[in-house]
Amino acid sequence: MDPVALFSKAVLLPALLGGLVLGGAHLAPARIQPLMGALAMAMAWMVGGSVVLGAMPWPPVEAPHFLLLLGAPAVVVALLPPAAGHALRALLAAGVVYGMSEPKRAYAWEGATGPLWLGLGLGLMLGAWVAIDEAARRRAPAASALPLALTAAVGAMALGATGSVVYGQLGGVLATALGLVAASTLRSPAAPWSRAALTVGTPAVVGMLLAGAWFSELPAGAAVLLGLAPLAALAPKAEGRLPVGPLALSLLLSLGGLGWGLAEAGMGSTAAPAGMPAEPW
16 A cells, blocks of 8 residues: 555544544543443544554454554443443453463463463553553552653554564554643643543554564563653652652653664564564564
């Protein structure tokens, strides 16, 4: 597909869809605003990702397919009370991390490597998912939205710079959608739809970073630093509209991950282990 056409469909189309629904959320009754926020993020992610990847197979076979499909149940998570939401988060995160890692478990990981990666992946995804939600509940959602949007944007650059154009494009879809949410929270810091939108977007951001480490050339250390960046939402913040503390810590971790990825990319990549199936990314 022509790069300009791909950009217009994978970034501008989701931004338009998400923006229209978010705009409607501002005018909707408060009781349905969370649903509209969650749907806006899910639509932007699933439509944009499907443009990049093409037809979605069933059952899902590649890591990005699991992450796209996660958008639908994540809408349900966004509408649940905290205790039930955290329980469903744990189940979904475990299922997605296990499912998307299947090629690695089958062809590459040996001994303790598999359990260690699964535990780390689950910890990063679930930790970020809970941290973003808790920060959005306890504070204005801008404290969560800006660090998460920054992580998505820098993560997309790191993925693209370390050998995966497609993963970078998917990260760009997430960064665009989350950027809209973050910009909206600056205007309406306590809007109920924004926390729901972040609930849908968070696991996709962390999942893309894990996929980049497992199936592309994003260094493991870079993926971990970027995966920790959303946790900055829980950092202390000064009073005011802009969450300086969380944003600064998120920026530090994200740029550290990007720098690590660029440094290793500059030194050259290593070949994939024998018997590992080629990924089309």
